[in-house]
Amino acid sequence: MTMNKxxxxxxxxxxxxIVQRRIERDLQLPYVKVVGSASDGVxxxxxxxxxxxxxxxxxxxxxxxxxxATVSALLAIQPKTRILxxxxxxxxxxxxxxxxxxxxxxxxxxxxxxxxxxxxxELLGD
Numbered sequence: 001m002t003m004n005k006x007x008x009x010x011x012x013x014x015x016x017x018i019v020q021r022r023i024e025r026d027l028q029l030p031y032v033k034v035v036g037s038a039s040d041g042v043x044x045x046x047x048x049x050x051x052x053x054x055x056x057x058x059x060x061x062x063x064x065x066x067x068x069a070t071v072s073a074l075l076a077i078q079p080k081t082r083i084l085x086x087x088x089x090x091x092x093x094x095x096x097x098x099x100x101x102x103x104x105x106x107x108x109x110x111x112x113x114x115x116x117x118x119x120x121x122e123l124l125g126d
Contacts, residue, residue: 006031007031007032007033008029008031008032008033008054008055008124009033009035009051009052009053009054009055010027010032010033010034010035010053010054010055010056010057010120011034011035011036011037011038011044011047011048011051011053011055011056011057012024012034012036012037012038012056012057013037013038013039013040013041013043013044013056013057013058013059013062013067013070014037014039014057014058014059014062014086015039015040015059015061015062015063016039016059017037017039019059019086019109020037020039023057023086023116024037026113026116026117027116027117027120028113028117029117029120029121029124029126032055032120032124035051035053036050036051036053039062040062040063040064040065041062041064041065041066041067041069041070041073042064042065043064044056044058044065044070044073044074045065045070045073045074045077048074048077048078048081049077052078053081054081054082054124055081055082055083055084055120055123055124056074056081056082056083056084057084057085057086057120058070058071058083058084058085058086058098058103059085059086059087060085060087060094060095060098061087061088067085067087067098068094068097068098068101071083071085071098071101071102071103072101072102075101075102079102082104082105082123082124083098083102083103083104083105084103084104084105084106084107084119084120084123085098085099085103085105085106085107086106086107086108086109086111086116087106087108087109088108088109088110104123105119105122105123107119
């Protein structure tokens with residue numbers, strides 16, 4: 001790890017624990033530390049307030065509070081948070097709406113390890 005690179009706190013939000021674990025396992029950026037995982041938007045907002053992560057990976061289709069509402073809620077708390085939407089939706093309109101609400105990037109499921117790390121590097125301006 002380069003000494004001038006600050007540690008980046010990442011929160012993973014997805015209703016699938018398989019996807020949560022996959023993101024953690026595929027993450028190859030030594031300066032990124034996962035500070036927590038949430039399985040829906042309501043849980044994400046609570047965890048976000050406790051951990052104040054720098055970046056969030058976010059599913060769009062979740063119970064209790066969907067990804068679009070979650071984008072708005074998280075950015076209302078911490079406007080500088082970088083959000084990478086990761087969704088299985090082939091629906092570009094929803095992705096565009098997430099970006100319009102303040103998300104910074106988007107990749108589709110299923111994703112490769114390379115796609116995930118490239119998207120996170122871009123998200124974090126690396």
